[in-house]
Amino acid sequence: xxxxxxxxxxxxxxxxxxxxxxxxxxxxxxxxxxxxxxxxxxxxxxxxxxxxxxxxxxxxxxxxxxxxxxxxxxxxxxxxxxxxxxxxxxxxxxxxxxxxxxxxxxxxxxxxxxxxxxxxxxxxxxxxxxxxxxxxxxxxxxxxxxxxxxxxxxxxxxxxxxxxxxxxxxxxxxxxxxxxxxxxxxxxxxxxxxxxxxxxxxxxxxxxxxxxxxxxxxxxxxxxxxxxxxxxxxxxxxxxxxxxxxxxxxxxxxxxxxxxxxxxxxxxxxxxxxxxxxxxxxxxxxxxxxxxxxxxxxxxxxxxxxxxxxxxxxxxxxxxxxxxxxxxxxxxxxxxxxxxxxxxxxxxxxxxxxxxxxxxxxxxxxxxxxxxxxxxxxxxxxxxxxxxxxxxxxxxxxxxxxxxxxxxxxxxxxxxxxxxxxxxxxxxxxxxxxxxxxxxxxxxxxxxxxxxxxxxxxxxxxxxxxxxxxxxxxxxxxxxxxxxxxxxxxxxxxxxxxxxxxxxxxxxxxxxxxxxxxxxxxxxxxxxxxxxxxxxxxxxxxxxxxxxxxxxxxxxxxxxxxxxxxxxxxxxxxxxxxxxxxxxx
Ligand code: DGT
Ligand code: CA
Ligand code: CA
Ligand code: ZN
Numbered sequence: 211x212x213x214x215x216x217x218x219x220x221x222x223x224x225x226x227x228x229x230x231x232x233x234x235x236x237x238x239x240x241x242x243x244x245x246x247x248x249x250x251x252x253x254x255x256x257x258x259x260x261x262x263x264x265x266x267x268x269x270x271x272x273x274x275x276x277x278x279x280x281x282x283x284x285x286x287x288x289x290x291x292x293x294x295x296x297x298x299x300x301x302x303x304x305x306x307x308x309x310x311x312x313x314x315x316x317x318x319x320x321x322x323x324x325x326x327x328x329x330x331x332x333x334x335x336x337x338x339x340x341x342x343x344x345x346x347x348x349x350x351x352x353x354x355x356x357x358x359x360x361x362x363x364x365x366x367x368x369x370x371x372x373x374x375x376x377x378x379x380x381x382x383x384x385x386x387x388x389x390x391x392x393x394x395x396x397x398x399x400x401x402x403x404x405x406x407x408x409x410x411x412x413x414x415x416x417x418x419x420x421x422x423x424x425x426x427x428x429x430x431x432x433x434x435x436x437x438x439x440x441x442x443x444x445x446x447x448x449x450x451x452x453x454x455x456x457x458x459x460x461x462x463x464x465x466x467x468x469x470x471x472x473x474x475x476x477x478x479x480x481x482x483x484x485x486x487x488x489x490x491x492x493x494x495x496x497x498x499x500x501x502x503x504x505x506x507x508x509x510x511x512x513x514x515x516x517x518x519x520x521x522x523x524x525x526x527x528x529x530x531x532x533x534x535x536x537x538x539x540x541x542x543x544x545x546x547x548x549x550x551x552x553x554x555x556x557x558x559x560x561x562x563x564x565x566x567x568x569x570x571x572x573x574x575x576x577x578x579x580x581x582x583x584x585x586x587x588x589x590x591x592x593x594x595x596x597x598x599x600x601x602x603x604x605x606x607x608x609x610x611x612x613x614x615x616x617x618x619x620x621x622x623x624x625x626x627x628x629x630x631x632x633x634x635x636x637x638x639x640x641x642x643x644x645x646x647x648x649x650x651x652x653x654x655x656x657x658x659x660x661x662x663x664x665x666x667x668x669x670x671x672x673x674x675x676x677x678x679x680x681x682x683x684x685x686x687x688x689x690x691x692x693x694x695x696x697x698x699x700x701x702x703x704x705x706x707x708x709x710x711x712x713x714x715x716x717x718x719x720x721x722x723x724x725x726x727x728x729x730x731x732x733x734x735x736x737x738x739x740x741x742x743x744x745x746x747x748x749x750x751x752x753x754x755x756x757x758x759x760x761x762x763x764x765x766x767x768x769x770x771x772x773x774x775x776x777x778x779x780x781x782x783x784x785x786x787x788x789x790x791x792x793x794x795x
Contacts, residue, residue, distance in 0.1 A: 213254045216280045217244040228311035253499040299325025306355040369721035374444045375407045387415040389457045394467035398526045400761040402724045407450035416454035466490035472531035480519045527765040549760030551776040554583035557654045557744035563588035564596040566749040575750040577625040585628035585652040590641035592634040635674045647679035656684035660697035668700040672707040678793030682714035685725040709737035712789045719759025731766025
């Protein structure tokens with residue numbers, strides 16, 4: 211264990227002792243020792259090796275023994291026994307704002323409360339207010355704290371995190387004391403669902419930057435604030451952490467706090483293999499843990515760190531220990547797609563089904579965005595709750611789209627609407643006949659009402675892929691992140707069927723979907739399956755999902771060549787014709 215981890219254990223021991231009602235001097239000694247350790251400039255390993263722990267003020271014999279055990283073995287039986295002697299739920303109560311060890315001890319002893327649920331029930335029954343030293347006000351505050359905790363402990367959509375983090379990042383960038391700053395953590399890695407937001411800045415005036423951060427608009431409350439780091443809760447209940455480091459440390463801290471943990475572990479091992487040490491403070495010419503600037507290799511960017519470890523630069527999205535090291539060693543990392551490579555979206559809705567905007571509105575908006583094409587794929591008739599179109603209305607819409615395209619062409623513009631459908635995959639057939647599908651330029655097939663049987667769902671999707679008029683499968687698993695589990699389906703079997711039939715698979719970039727999942731794209735492309743990054747837009751604003759979708763596609767190792775809607779219109783039309791031509795042969 212390093213000293214921060216040891217300090218954390220000591221702090222926790224202090225709290226546990228307080229919960230047990232130990233005398234305050236003893237409990238405070240642990241908290242003090244923890245603080246002392248955090249302030250040390252030398253690694254604990256060195257102090258122990260040279261037998262100098264005892265020379266540090268406030269660290270007596272008993273503490274020396276415990277610290278040594280933690281550093282050398284990573285374990286401390288005393289701590290483990292202490293922890294086991296207290297209900298786990300009590301420790302969790304400590305995270306509720308306004309509840310300290312003393313109050314928790316009283317609740318435990320007098321009301322037999324040992325977890326959040328029991329505490330909530332006791333508050334609602336008015337039992338907490340009746341206790342000596344509590345009262346109505348405290349009880350109300352505890353209930354508020356429980357609600358708050360529940361909200362921010364949750365996980366959040368990437369899109370929501372970006373929406374609150376990016377403005378703050380922009381403000382930080384504009385602050386005169388900020389030299390460099392960046393997102394870090396899972397948000398920088400573009401995980402579809404995130405725990406908290408991590409921000410990193412470099413500055414010679416960290417305290418000023420921290421003050422600025424904690425007073426940003428959108429900060430609901432400040433959970434922790436020190437000289438170089440702070441945690442706040444933002445609108446929507448998302449926690450954000452900012453760390454401020456020196457500019458020399460910035461690249462190392464950025465690499466460290468970007469993670470993932472799994473990726474970091476391999477990076478650290480590679481450093482050790484080269485007789486170096488890598489941590490959040492630097493890459494050091496040292497065989498043991500250190501943060502001594504004199505031993506630090508001069509890396510000015512993350513690129514330099516990777517180079518020192520004989521690796522090509524690994525983009526943040528790929529830092530999941532899913533093959534990036536093998537590829538980066540051999541110079542075989544893919545050149546990832548950029549969102550500006552995308553020329554349009556092939557799965558979108560209009561007010562003809564459940565979309566918001568009219569066809570002329572959509573035309574104007576997407577043309578103005580600089581896109582080359584936009585497919586209208588409204589729902590088919592079985593999706594009656596989404597106002598799905600029957601065959602007659604599809605043909606009527608087709609006429610309207612032709613007329614709009616003629617207008618666009620007459621005005622000398624190259625932008626085009628593409629006529630399509632999102633046809634429902636029913637139990638034993640598609641919602642439209644092949645004759646109608648053959649009249650449409652773009653056909654997306656989606657399973658909207660799945661059954662509970664995996665084999666059956668899989669069979670339905672495979673049959674859809676086998677239809678020569680179906681270009682692509684939409685949102686393959688139907689998942690809604692943080693809301694609805696994917697339906698049961700053998701995804702690799704469906705991918706194999708798409709490979710066999712020349713069917714594309716959508717990466718639906720609605721922020722609750724990102725379906726097909728990024729973890730499966732390496733498999734899909736290895737089979738030769740192409741991706742289509744689709745907005746599934748129901749409003750014009752949803753065109754912005756393309757940027758998110760491209761980020762998630764990068765996470766799936768996708769290149770421009772893997773993605774159909776990077777093609778300009780003439781080439782796209784050729785590709786759209788390919789599967790149909792193949793079935794005629
Ligand atoms: P999240 O917030 O749950 O979505 O995921 P992350 O990856 O943002 O995780 P977080 O916020 O706990 O920490 C940010 C990064 O800091 C993480 O990706 C890697 C680094 N990190 C944090 N704790 C550790 C650790 O104990 N060991 C290592 N190697 N890295 C860590
Ligand atoms: Ca995080
Ligand atoms: Ca964090
Ligand atoms: Zn749709």
